[in-house]
Amino acid sequence: MSDVVWALDGRLLDALSELGAQIERVEAGAYVVTLPGHRRRSTLAWLIAGEHAVAVEAFVMHVVDVDDPRLLHRHVLGRNLRRRTVHYAIDDVGDLFLVGSLPHSACDAAGIDRVLGEVLQALEDDQDSLLALAYGGRLDGNPSLASKVLADGAGRRPAGTPLWAPHRDVRR
Numbered sequence: 001m002s003d004v005v006w007a008l009d010g011r012l013l014d015a016l017s018e019l020g021a022q023i024e025r026v027e028a029g030a031y032v033v034t035l036p037g038h039r040r041r042s043t044l045a046w047l048i049a050g051e052h053a054v055a056v057e058a059f060v061m062h063v064v065d066v067d068d069p070r071l072l073h074r075h076v077l078g079r080n081l082r083r084r085t086v087h088y089a090i091d092d093v094g095d096l097f098l099v100g101s102l103p104h105s106a107c108d109a110a111g112i113d114r115v116l117g118e119v120l121q122a123l124e125d126d127q128d129s130l131l132a133l134a135y136g137g138r139l140d141g142n143p144s145l146a147s148k149v150l151a152d153g154a155g156r157r158p159a160g161t162p163l164w165a166p167h168r169d170v171r172r
Helices: 002-020 070-080 109-135 145-147
Strands: 022-027 028-037 042-051 055-061 085-091 096-103
Touching: 002 022, 002 028, 002 042, 002 109, 028 109, 055 085, 055 109, 070 085, 070 096, 070 109, 085 109, 096 109, 109 145
Parallel strands: none
Antiparallel strands: 022 028, 028 042, 042 055, 055 096, 085 096
8 A cells, every 4th residue: 555545545534524424444545435315315436545546436327138228328428528527437247337536636525525426416317317218117117127227336245235246346
């Protein structure tokens, strides 16, 4: 662990404590923040200190059993044009995430609040349209598919995460 990450770990902890955020410190420089929402009960967002910036990553949804994901991909690319700090990304199995980075100089309570607010706003604004594009009305009649799609997948396996969900290493 570098001195830069160690120093940033303290700044992140101070800023997150100042915000009153519900956090879990996974290791030095790596935090999981629980963001409460309206359309989704909660979202887990990672903050991971690096040598040059703090990575931000939040799970959006699993993309399973979609006939043609191109409509969804086109939509999120268009939405990325409206985002400042975080952008939609698709991992190697096709799941959808919000990712971004925060420079070290912005790692104070205001900067972290801004980036976490952008994550939450994106999820609140886009959740329904993303689900409609990917699944249409199939989630309403299929609770099993809905639980797979909306399962928590923020880079770790919290209690209750289905065993089929891909395990992601966010420190790549």
